Amino acid sequence: MSRLRTNAESGYIGYLAMVLAAAIVLVVAAFLWGQKERRTTAGPEPQPQTVPGQAIQKGHDVECMNNLRSIRQAIEMSKITDERLPSNLQELSSAGITADMTRCPVSGQPYRYDPASGNVWCTTPGHQNY
Missing domain, CATH: 1.20.5 (Single alpha-helices involved in coiled-coils or other helix-helix interfaces)
Structure with a gap:
C-alpha cells in the first residue's frame, strides 16, 4: 500500500x-x-580563439612582416645607390616608406633601427623574429 x-x-x-x-x-x-x-x-592577452579573431591577428602579423621586408629592401637600395646606410628610417621616405610603415600595426611602437649595421626589427612580443 x-x-x-x-x-x-x-x-x-x-x-x-x-x-x-x-x-x-x-x-x-x-x-x-x-x-x-x-x-x-x-x-598578456591570450591569442584570439575565434576564427575571425585569429584571421585578424594573422593579418596584423603579416602586415608587420611586410613592413619590415619593405624597409629592409629600401635599406639595401639605399646602401647600393647612396653607398651608405640611412641614418634613420625617415630617410627612406623617398623609397616609398611611409611613417605608418615604420611602426608595428599591432602595438603601434616604432621599429628599432641600428644605423651602424642596417638592421631593423620589431619589439612587439611575438614579432622579434620577423
Whole structure:
C-alpha cells in the first residue's frame, strides 16, 4: 500500500531541493569567478580563439612582416645607390616608406633601427623574429 506524504514531509523535501539548488548556483558562481581571476592575472592577452579573431591577428602579423621586408629592401637600395646606410628610417621616405610603415600595426611602437649595421626589427612580443 502506498503511503501519502504529509504536508510536513513535502515541505521538507521542497526545502532540501531549494537548498541544493542554491548550493549548486554558489559552486558554479565561485568556479566562474575563479576563471575570471585567473584570466585577468595571467599576464598578456591570450591569442584570439575565434576564427575571425585569429584571421585578424594573422593579418596584423603579416602586415608587420611586410613592413619590415619593405624597409629592409629600401635599406639595401639605399646602401647600393647612396653607398651608405640611412641614418634613420625617415630617410627612406623617398623609397616609398611611409611613417605608418615604420611602426608595428599591432602595438603601434616604432621599429628599432641600428644605423651602424642596417638592421631593423620589431619589439612587439611575438614579432622579434620577423
